[in-house]
Amino acid sequence: MQLELSRVVHGTARLGVLTGLGSTGQHSLDVPCCLLYTHFGTVPHLTQDTLHTISSLPFVTQHQDVLEEFKDGLKKFAGLRDTALFCSLHDPAAPCPTGYTTNKTVSVWGSGGRIEMSVAKFMALQKVVQPDWYQSMADGETWQINASRKRVRKSVDRTLAHLDECLLLHQKSQELDRVSMFGVVEGGDILEERVRSARETAKRPVAGFCLDGFQSGAMDPTLRIQLISAVTKELPEDKPRLLQGVGRPDE
Template sequence: MEVSAEHQEVLEEFKEGIRKFAGLHDTVLFCSLHDSANTSPAGHVTNKTVSVWGSGGRIELTVARFMAIQAAIQPDCYQSMADGETWQANTSRKRVRKAVDRTLAHLDECLVLHQKTQELKQAEIFGVLEGGDIMEERLRSARETAKRPVGGFVLDGFHSAAMDQDVRAQLIKATSAELPEEKPRLLLGVGRPDEVISCVEAGVDLFESFFPFQVTERGCALSFNYTIDPDPETAVLELNGETPDVRKPNSNGDENMTPFEMNLKDKRYQDDFRPLVEGCGCYCCKKHMRAYVHHLLVTNELLGGVLLMLHNMAHYLGFFKALREAIAGDRLLDFKNRVLYCREGD
């Protein structure tokens, strides 16, 4: 939303939406209020406005401007304007209640304009569920939002850094029970594979794709195994404890690095002539070696980030494809065990 707000006039003059503008012809476009890959400053929400941050600083949005931006973007679906500043720990019950009330009021205003806007006739508006870590407010937000004519629901305030996994799962499960099963639930701010699986078990249908970007920014490559039934050769290697070396202890001091990635800036990869992940079919793994990507990263070449992003997106999308297949085949537990097992491989 931040980028679109900065370029609203350009998109309005173009008139055909951001999909055609950016050449994203086969992509489902969802527009969120904030970028989950970055933390937005708090304290800038009022009863009439919310704020987003672009390269030029803070941009204050009324419902009218927010909806005008959506009309210029022409997404497939988008979240309504919301007060999402209650995900921080120790937020008071009074503040959480106010956030729920504001979010419902914003939704009602957005719905009125949504129905009047020709450019959004084919788009779905998703109602946003707030409530912090207070079960009572979460349930109230879910029940009231479900009464509105929305196309789906956005579960906000469950960011990875903000909430314990078990608490998150309990709140999501209880909230999901209040929502109609035929409408999708999209979760903001959660991208780690183990957390994704936990949230799927709790009732989430859709996730953002910011996690591969964060991994790329760290100079890392996603490298976890999500194949339930490995090929015979890999199965024998695993049986003999000879699985490929894909993860080692964090050596760059980045506390945000997860067990699902390998740090390609590490010196151990300067003479490693294997692909990033054995068997990966992405362009980077088919054409380049770990040593080359390591060289690009330590010399600050832009191509390093490009190649990493190609791999990380391909790996992440492969994970979700396998996750969907596991759910369809009633093998989610096998899939979960596979992903979690591979976290402990080194």
């Protein structure tokens, strides 16, 4: 994956092309762009008759054993061969219960309830999904406005530790040779922790960055803009940045 910039305005607004996507590197995306939201590779808003036939949409983690047996990745499994596929840790369109992360695990939520993920299990999942890129495992439970400074700092520390473990396993995996990893920037609503998370994540050999914790709508819009601006100043210009569920495309 490579970001080819054609224009940068005021050091923040960037125009270019994200190239080298897909197993053979033949796909590309114009940036800035919006990714189509899917739930386990399915677009929830197709047609009314199709929508009424879907009672619940499973998470990728609920089909890990099926994908392991299938062996050809989620794109072929879901009929999305000619697309670029990003695998997020959580569903950005649905709030996740808090209080279930540890120094070694995070929890994701499916129709069957909580699924605890270690780094090893998370990376095993990426091997069978075979996305074009994915975000590293992260502690993103500090999006609430009442999160303490101590809790936010712990979130940043955990996320960096998870990133280092994910990178180690990623570099050892032949299945992920053409897959890119995005580091996750946490920090809640505390400017110093946002900047620290961005600086430390930028030191790692990641392909891009996922700015997490802005999708809940609980954060004051002015503060959100201030934090995003401070974070992007710490990130290299030649790598892409991803915001999930932050608002409408025209905002």
